[in-house]
Amino acid sequence: MDPYQLSLLRELGDHGSVAATARALGVSPSAVSQSLAALQRKFNTPLTQKRGRIVELTEAGQALAVAAIAVSEAIARAEATVEEFVGGLDRTVHVCAFHSAAVTxxxxxxxxxxxxxxxxxxxxxxDVDRVSFPALTAAYDIVIGHRMSHTPPWPRERLAVLSLLREPLDVAMHASHRLAGKAELTPSDLEGTTWISTHLGFSPADMLDAVAAAAGEPMRVVHRINDFSTAAAMVSEGDHLALLPRHTVRIPSSQDVVLRPLAGLQTVRHVDMLIRPERVSHRAVSVVIDALRKIAQSHVQNTEDRNERATAPA
Incomplete structure (x- = not known):
């Protein structure tokens, strides 16, 4: 069975159309169609089906696409074995991340x-919504994505998922806010507050809905800003609140913004590396993975050190 044909089936499953698959691979749509037709002729059961303009994999097609991952992993391991003899670093590693992770x-x-x-x-x-991160692995070696604890897990059947951070989201407010004197907050403390949140479909807008449910009343969102640094700057100029990540947002001391943990709810976001399994074997990719993990650990340690200094007796 042709590994290239298998890889096309996998890409089709990720991209949803022949045209998108062709663009991702830099080939013509007709070349994709011909290769998929050749693969289909080897099986009696359909591998794909159309739903409007979207081409979906059938159950048989999905099973074969998962098998294609194993084939790609085996080839990558063979290549990595040779790389060990020649250094294995002579390639560019492509990394993408959402904005606050990019800053970090x-x-x-x-x-x-x-x-x-x-x-x-x-x-x-x-800057994509949560469900779009896995598809980015077609174009990048390492995709740094994030999801909240209550959202569906990443598709581990077709991706390697490596943890970078388990990061709490805290309530950010100006130091003069009426709630700033509390060591931690509960959802009921947030009744009557106004918020700066992300666009719908992006975290932590979904988490704010959970806060509202626990508080028993909707949270009034007055601004929708996806960039956390901008949200923090706006919090520093008014009476609005925001949910901000504890480790990956740099808030200048001049902004006079404080973060308070929220009790009674799981407000943790998972910051993970999403990687096609066969790429993990490449030495250059593994070196960057190790570097990203060390950077993450450093930021967590810096946050803990700042918190200890802030709470230490004068």
Missing amino acids: FFPDLAALEGTEGFPVVECVDE
Whole structure:
């Protein structure tokens, strides 16, 4: 069975149309169609089906696409075996991340450029909703995505999912806010407050809905801002609140913004690396994975150190 044909089936499952698959692979739609037709001729059961303009994999097609991942992994392991003899770093590792993760990780990755034993890295920020992160793995070696604890898990049957952070979301407010004197907040404390939240479909807008349900009344959103740094700056200028990540948002001390944990709810977001399984084996990719993990650990430690200094007796 042709590994290329199998890979096309997998890409079709991720992209949903022949045209999108062709664009992702840099080939013509007719070439994709011909290869898929050749693959279909080897099986008596349909591998694909149309739903409007979207082409979906049948159950048989999905099973074959998962098998294609195993084939790709085996080929990648064979390539990695050879890479060990020649250094394995002579390739560019493509990394994408949502904005606040890009601010957190990309500068430190850039600082490693040119150091011995570190590959060339190309960084791109991608502002997408949660469900769109897995499809980005078609274009990038490492996709840094995030999801809240209450949302569906990543599709581990077709992706390697490596944890970077388990990051609480805290309630951000100006230091003069009436709630700033509390060590932690409960949903009932938030009755009557106004909020800066993300666009619908993006976290933590979904978490604010859970807060509202626990409080027994809707939270009034007055601004929708996806960029956390902008949200923090707006919090510093008014009486509005926002849910902000504890470790990956840099808030200048001049903004006089404080963060308070929210009790009684799971307000944790998972910041993970999503990677096609066969790419994990490549040495250059594994070096960048290790670097990202160390950067994450450093940011968590810095946050803990700041909190200890802030609570230490004078």
